[in-house]
Amino acid sequence: MTSANDLSLRERVGQINQRLKGWEAVRWIDGEPRITDVLRREVDRWGGLGAIYGVLRADPWSQVRWRNGIPPERSAEAYHAVQDYVMRNGTGIPTLFVEEAPHGLMALGATTLPVNLALGATMDLELAEHLGEKVAAEARARGAHVALVSGLDVLRDPRWGRAEECFSEDPWLAAAFVRATVRGMQGSDPHAAIDRAHIAVVAKHLAAQGAGIGGRNGSGAPIGRRELGEVHLRPAYAAARAGVAGFMAAYNDIDGIPCSANRELLTGRLREDWGWEGIVMADGTAIDRLRDSTPDAASAAAISIHAGVDLSLWDDAFTHVVEAVERGLLAEGDVTRAADRVLALKTRVGLLSGTGESSSRAAYDVRELITLAARAATESVVIVHDREKTLPLAPSAIIALVGPNADDIEAQLGDYSPPRPAEDPDASTVRTALIRRYGAGNVRFAPGSTHRHRLGDDALTSVTEACAGADVAIVVLGGTSRRSYEDEFAVNGAVDAPAVDTTNGEGVDQSHLALPAAQLEVLRAARAASSRVVAVIIDGRPRPLTEVAALSDALIVAPFPGPSGGQAIVDALQTGSACGLLPATFPSDDGVLPVAHDERRETARGYVDARYPVGHLLGAGAPKDVTVLLRPSSSSVTRTALSEGAVSTLIADVVNDSDSEISLAVPLFGRRHEYGIRPRRRTVLDVRRVRVPAGGSTAVRFALGLDALGSWATGRPEPSPVEVIAWTAAQHDPPEDVATVRITEDGDPG
Template sequence: MTPVAAASLPLRTRIGQVNQRLKGWEAVRWVDGAPRVTDVLRAEVDRWGGLGALYGVLRADPWSAVRWENGVPPERSAEAYAAVQEHVTRYGDGLPVLFVEEAPHGLMALGGTTLPVNLALGAGMDAALTEELGALVATEARARGTHVALVSGLDVLRDPRWGRAEECFSEDPALAAALVEATVRGMQGTTSCDDPIDGGHVAVVAKHLAGQGAGIGGRNGSGAPIGRRELGELHLRPAFAAARAGVAGYMAAYNDVDGVPCSANEELLTGTIREAWGWRGLVMADGTAIDRLRDSSPDPASAAALALQAGVDLSLWDEAFTHVEKALDRGLVEEAVLNQAVDRVLGLKQRLGLLGDPVPATPAPERDVVALVERAARQSVVLVRDDGVLPLRAGATVAVVGPNADDLDAQLGDYTPPRPPSDPAASTVLSALTARLGAGTVRHAPGSRLRGPLDVRPDEQPDGPRALDAVREACAAADVAVVVLGGSSRRSYDDEFADNGAVEGPAPDTTNGEGVDLSSVALPQAQLDVARAARASGRPVVGVVVDGRPRVLSELLPLVDALLVVPFPGPAGGAAIADALLTGAASGRLPATFPAADGVVPVAHDERMETARGYVDNPVLRGLPLGTAHTPGVTAALRADVTSVAAAVLAEGGAAEVAVDVTNDGPAPATVSVPLYGRRHERGIRPRRRTLLGVRRVTVEPGATTPLTFRLGLDELGSWASGVPAAVPLTVGVWCTPDTDQPADAATVRVTDQEDSTPWER
């Protein structure tokens, strides 16, 4: 088939190409063991002469009510897609449909490989592994017939109260940008938004654009009352990285930025990403986001016109885009704008080989899927503190207590398909330690299954005192207690959901995920009571917090002798945590700041310097800053003192280089992430306390020193005020100690120009 231009298509077909109204699991049914299209699909194809895209044919989760008993079997996914495609092309105008699926941390379909959540990959700080995981998911999805994957990662975690914190890579835009870019490269296998996407990869629609992590009070979908500089420096940097990697599409978010809804923001969706960045892909609205424009437009046709004019090309479940013809008739939007949107939809179909000759698949390398997932899980484990109780000594009796000690679902995160009936690679902390140490040496008592602030305390339940007594007894009979606390994004098939899939009125057991925002991020007292009971036993206590958001750990720290923090690590998380407990080593770092108290949020490591003193009642804001990790025996030291680069050279691809020596005085090889921090001093701009300039992972042999060179180019040293890096004169203090803000011995990097070469006095 030769390339198709929008102008050659009937108006009805063009409107159909920008609509994605159906929920795909309602479009096909199994009849006598074979897939059959439904009347719902037939009516939509008849109405529009085809479909632009179809979302969620394979989606399986409580919101879709699809489970193993009624969903598309993994091995028959291609048949289901083929039945739909055959009907669309035969009874429509011959244009194939794009098949779109969710893939926030693995394909959200029956049998899809579940990865650690993004925040866990942020703890690993490993772009190479993230790219490899993206390629794994893409190969799996395309083999089933999926064309487009909706992938989280653009959101920057600026408030831990937000339930979707787990979908963010970090609070730091540089780390988020590096991992988003790696994800796009891995999943698409491209370097430009014009490159064809072969049969072994999928197109990525990156979400969400933009500023969703800056919502007021951490409330999902609330406005982001931020200025242009804050938007550019923090929230557009990951999106720019995705554009540079050739991302196929962006998803325009629900929220507004300074009062303008993202799905109606022409400055953002056209002026920034297309005109300023030169990006040429497709913009999809978030689910029902265009219908939500009714609060800023008088009727559905006006809402459709707002979104089309702004730069939205494809709806998701919206009714408003079915009113496009009315918008055209009333002159609310030009037909040329519709044609441009249709051409972008057709352009993505062309990139994927759906129009014209198919794009052959590049042979996928052999991958050990289990090994990759286990490696990612191990990297998500952060050893925050150890007062000498780790590693657990051989032959010790261990009490494993707490609500997350033996709860696999609590390790998986939101947007997770139902687990297969059996998964031999899955493990909890209890099952992994039992397998490694033997059932005779492990004691268990959950103490409490309660996680949320709405829970009642254990002693207010009929069996509450007995539950805590069981914890005391288990700990007293052991040599050491491992207390596993935290949250859960578990969804129930009995929960009530909004039209966009967010849970409405979650059970107290659900403390994370879309629509599950918390006013308090302190650990619930019910969980602290379990830690207190363990401490009262007189045994050493190791705390493990498995959660999808930063938590206030100030009350927990005095109750434990060692502490591990683990963002939802996926099904292999139990074994990964057991490895850290038994070796006394972990390679993750905190990907976000953990606040010192509830009332100080939002708080981040890269906030601007303040002229005020802070809170009288809570003088400490950052309990555990981004990058925190206990790496005994491993140190990193800068070799440079002062280095400089001209702004003109920086703008042309030049860089300053900073050398770091990583030394391992320990008895075993150590694999660590080495972060490089900087404080930018730019004339007329209040500096941030620090920013992450870069991070490298390295393995250092015992007794050895490994040199690293950080190349600081335009991305690292440039100004991101407009969302595009620009070279400006400045001075940057540089260091590599995570728990300090610009120490006295920090090195200095200067970006100079001919007009003003005056060094910044520190």
């Protein structure tokens, strides 16, 4: 491997810089990729580049769209033009191509997936791994080497606009999905080189960004070490053990120390404690933001590199690294160490051996990825309640379809989505899917409102007229992370002045989470005019649903399900069943926030109206005619045995009394009783997805090891004397019949 010691200090600084926005480094002109003076100046300045971000990025912030972007089938040509210039005009060391992949590759023509919160609702870890594998193949075939992937953030406050980027509020679930995603995208061997069918992952964001005060993006996380370890470091530890190539340091601070300047976190925890090797990348302009706690740009660069940041992102501060060394603010060896880590990543993806490049005709199965994305959308739909047996819809039903999300494909996609192609036969809204199934003459449509405002004086009259005489009213409400090419953006690409109708996404934190009054007016009008009402919520964050539940006979929740989400929702309406489970708590009202299913038990009763009484529980939407019974048992395992890989096996019997096969996720909940520590109400210990034949049953085995039974107070699992009680019922407190596992000291019979 090329060593940073072979480079001058200036060239080493070039290897740890990622200043360029890639879409500004190459333009598509007259059917050909043309490098720009922006790229020429940067390469000339440093003699090479560590990485270039976003050559393929397409969205309103980059202002790249179909008419001016790089054609999907010629992506590798654009990369080649950039790489050729970098190698011919510098040290000869190739650059890494880095792209965003928050829910699919963020590029023209790429496959958009359901958002992470929707994947969390599937509780299907095998599916998440397959999706990761196919997204990696698509990105690598286009020519990228590194994907920036969300998932480390644990959703602890739904006021945060980026809630949709989280897999769950539960740390076990978040960690399990992160591990599956990394394995799928990089390969199953955590120590192996990353071949051309896979892609290096930089997991984001480290750490505790989901614990920001009031759900404000980038605000401080005023939490203790135990809360940090038990909740927010578990996904990162899972990624580290899966061999993740990199971590992105978050914007927020933890108890006043910015993550990008936190040596205890980035060096002490990651490298010295966990033994992880890889790169730490700063979030966009995060190093420049350290100017609020350092006197100048050189000092900001010095404190971050000393803390453990190896690669910048769009920052000016890293252009002052030579100055920082000359002033004695930073040891030259720290720069060498960071550059060596970047070079090690280039080696891991095959760049320095010549095996890392792709051709524009590299093969990947896009149809399989589209099919998997549609399956994920279907599995993510949650039927929260159907008290009046309103579902399934009759085959010949006359349907009134109302609400702002009934026919809005953009509202299904989530934040940071690339522009849609003009024609997409795989895409569907609820309206188009209903028309395909029931015919245009049987589907009466009246949106009634935008996401925030009524559509004129006659809007509610149109809703009433649509509902009159219909067999059922389907009211599709919720939010949108839609971005406009006319929006204003912050320097890091977040929405700076949200569009009038945008309700979700980075930069759209909200103090009031209840559905806007205009949407509730639509629901009330439909209720007044209809004998049967089905409410459907398409959104990217938990919202109070108390009034929605009271006004509807059936209630469906679908976290932003992606382009095929309309068909997924209509499938649930037609069958009356869905296999998604809520991945986060839905509060009863704004005033109870923050709230989570795994909060610690309180000495007082707490709020008397703390939560929505059905839909807030993980697993509340269990399919009809299915019973899950955990076999009561008691077992023990010693601390030494647990640390050496021993497991305790619990068994649940799933009985399907329906006349059709069912696929469902079976979560196992638990409560740890550890001496001197106030217990959490419950946590997820494990999840297994199973298929149960019609009229049959199956036994589900949960093998609980150190991850499930150990203490996470330090951010990694450690055995400690404890009693864990486990159950499968969807309730906060354990039922009478539970399984018990005791962790004992060696020689203690338990």
